[in-house]
Amino acid sequence: MKQPIETYFQIGTIQWMSYPPADYSLLESVKKLAGDEFFTTLEVTHVEADEERMQLRTLLEQSHMRVCYGAQPRLLGHGLNPNAIDENEREKAEKILLHSVDEAEYLGAKGITFLAGKWQEKDKALAYGQLLKTTRNVCSYAALKGMMVELEVFDYDMDKSALIGPAPLASRFAGDMRMTHSNFGLLVDLSHFPTTYETSQFVISTLKPYITHLHIGNAVVKKGFEAYGDQHPRFGFPDSANDTPELLDFFKVLKEEGFFRKDNPMVLSLEVKPWKDEDANIILANSKRVIKRAWALLED
Incomplete structure (x- = not known):
């Protein structure tokens, strides 16, 4: 493409993925990412300590970046299920x-x-109703603040085994949600398509x-191989599903389906x-190289 990718997308990364909290400082990694002009968006998650949260907000205010918030780690880390049959x-x-x-x-x-x-076949319909209830309540609350609520589509039988996807079920759910809440949307991730x-x-x-x-990323979907499941390994990881050709195909489809929007660019983050x-810095550079190469190969 002759036009730079930022013409059509707000390029971001998921902070806690790029710099896993067990090995890297939150604030230092945010400073590094906020200082990298390749990114115009930063996705963050829950910060437990009040002082650190305040410092994070200060850094984000300085950055002139779009801020996104992922609640996925809060649910996964505590084994919480928004479609649990048990009401409590x-x-x-x-x-x-x-x-x-x-x-x-x-x-x-x-x-x-x-x-x-997670879900069980025997009560899948009940779980679907419970997820609608949770999502509608959260959307109603978010609407009071002028905010969006987005559901990320995950695998249904491989790793996370989430109720939503696959894509046809995600479409049905999103249609049901849009009947009552216009501030609901879906997040789709290239790394989840193989799963x-x-x-x-x-x-x-x-x-x-x-x-x-x-979101864009990679996955290993061959059973018994290293990093199998929803692990988001680097592009080019052994026996993995996605690399430059798959990202190029993703870009082609987005272009054909009308997602190249200059006036309202969508967030596209690497996960x-x-x-x-x-090394996190090398893996981040790897991802940027793949994005640049795939974009360069995309025909106008």
Whole structure:
């Protein structure tokens, strides 16, 4: 493409993926990312300590970056399920999501993203209703603040085993949500397409009316191989599903489906993390190289 990628997308990264908190300082990594002009968006998550949260907000205010907030780690880290059949368990997840809306607002984000919980075939319909209840309650609260709520589409039987996807079920859910709440959207992630046995063309064309946020990354979907499942390894990882050709195909489909929007560019964040003792800075550079190469190969 002759036009730079930032003409059509707000390029970001997921801070806690790029710099896993077990190995890297939150504030130091945010300073590094905020100082990198390649990124115009930064996705952050819950910060436990009040002082550190305040310092994070100060850095984000200085950055002139779009801020996004992911509530996925809060749910996964505590085993919370927004579609739990048990009402007490469902309410625990909803409470965390409502608090996440407040924290996102404090940090300067215009919404939150989250994921559905695990499910069982025997009560799948009940779980679907519970997820609608949770999401509608959170959307109603977010709407009071002028904020969005986005559900990320995950695998349904491989790793996270979330209720939503695959894409056709995500489409049905988003349609039901839009009947009552216009501040709801879907986040789709290239790294999840192999885990739901779907293609970029199928996912994006199926979910086109509801997609409001994009992620890109990689996955290993061969059982028994290293980093199997929803682990977001680097592009080029051994036996993995996505690299430059798959990202190029993703860009082609987005272009064909009308997602190249100069006047209202969508967030497109890389969700890639170091595997074991890999260096985060090198993995981040790897991701940027793949993005640049795929974009350069995209025809006008």
